Amino acid sequence: MASIASARYGKDNVRLYKVDRDPKTGVQTVNETTVCVLLEGKIDPAYTTADNSVIVATDSIKNTIYLLAKQNPVTPPELFASILASHFPSTYPHISGAHVSIITHRWTRMTVRGQPHPHSFYRDGTETRNVLVHSSPLGLRISSSIKGLTVLKSTGSAFHGFIKDEYTTLGETWDRILSTDVDATWEWRVFRDVEEVRKEQAGFDQAWEHARETTMRVFAEDYSASVQATMYKMSEEILEKVPGVMSVTYELPNKHYFEINMEWHKGLKNTGKDAEVYAPQSGPNGLIKCTVERNSAKPKL
Incomplete structure (x- = not known):
C-alpha cells in the first residue's frame, strides 16, 4: 500500500520585467525577476486518481503572477513574494500553502557624461537578490539572500x-x-x-x-x-x-x-x-x- 508523503506543483522560471516611469522627471526604474510558485494542499487526488478538479492550472498560476505584478509593487521582492504566497490560499480554499521563490537580476543605471542616465542600464555581474516565502496557516516565513557575489x-x-x-x-x-x-x-x-x-x-x-x-x-x-x-x-x-x-x-x-x-x-x-x-x-x-x-x-x- 502506498500514499503520498508530500506534494507540490506550480510554475517555475516565470520571467518578469516591470518598468516604473516617473512622469515628472522622465526617469525610469526597471526590475527583472525570475519567479517560481509551488502550491500544496488537498491535491492528492490529482496524483492518485487522476482527478484534475483539484488542480489550478500552472498556466493560470503564470497569468496570476503577471496580473498581480501589474496591480502591486514588485519591490521589495519580500513584499511581492508575500502577496503571491497569500493570494492562492485565500483564493482556493483547498490550497493550504504556497512556496514562492523570486530571483532579482541586477540592472545598474548607466552613468553617461558624468550623469545618471534616465533609462539606460547594464548588467552588473551575476549577483542576484533572492527571496523565499512560504505561506501556511501559521503565517508567512520569509528568507532573503545574496547569491553569486x-x-x-x-x-x-x-x-x-x-x-x-x-x-x-x-x-x-x-x-x-x-x-x-x-x-x-x-x-x-x-x-x-x-x-x-x-x-x-x-x-x-x-x-x-x-x-x-x-x-x-x-x-x-x-x-x-x-x-x-x-x-x-x-x-x-x-x-x-x-x-x-x-x-x-x-x-x-x-x-x-x-x-x-x-x-x-x-x-x-x-x-x-x-x-x-x-x-x-x-x-x-x-x-x-x-x-x-x-x-x-x-x-x-
Whole structure:
C-alpha cells in the first residue's frame, strides 16, 4: 500500500520585467525577476486518481503572477513574494500553502557624461537578490539572500594551526589569496499576514543593503584566520544591525589560487614572498557553511 508523503506543483522560471516611469522627471526604474510558485494542499487526488478538479492550472498560476505584478509593487521582492504566497490560499480554499521563490537580476543605471542616465542600464555581474516565502496557516516565513557575489582579496588571509596527521599535505600559511562566491541568507521572524509584511517594507531593502555592505567590508578588513572565523563575524554583525532577522546562514566556497613553482626555468622564483603568478583552480574547493542565530531564537528548556 502506498500514499503520498508530500506534494507540490506550480510554475517555475516565470520571467518578469516591470518598468516604473516617473512622469515628472522622465526617469525610469526597471526590475527583472525570475519567479517560481509551488502550491500544496488537498491535491492528492490529482496524483492518485487522476482527478484534475483539484488542480489550478500552472498556466493560470503564470497569468496570476503577471496580473498581480501589474496591480502591486514588485519591490521589495519580500513584499511581492508575500502577496503571491497569500493570494492562492485565500483564493482556493483547498490550497493550504504556497512556496514562492523570486530571483532579482541586477540592472545598474548607466552613468553617461558624468550623469545618471534616465533609462539606460547594464548588467552588473551575476549577483542576484533572492527571496523565499512560504505561506501556511501559521503565517508567512520569509528568507532573503545574496547569491553569486564573487569577491577576492590578494592578501590579508591566513590558515595555520589546523590538525596535522598522516593525511595532511597542506602547508601552513600566514598570507594567502582568499576568494569566494557569497551565498548569504537571513531568516526573518514569522509575519502574521501581508499587512504585517507591508509595515516592514522599507526594512527589507535596508537589511539587504546592510548584509551586502557588511559582507564586503568584513571580507576586506578582517585579517582572516579562516573562512569560518570571517563568516561568523559577518553573521554576528548582520544580526546586530537588523532586529527583525532571527538567523543568518553563509555558504562560502574557498576558491583556491595555487602558486606555480618556476625554479625549473633558470631558477626563477615564484613561490612564497616571490609569488606573483598563480593558477586559479576550478575544483576541488573547500566549502564552509555556518548558521548563526539570536540567543532568543533558541527555545527555553
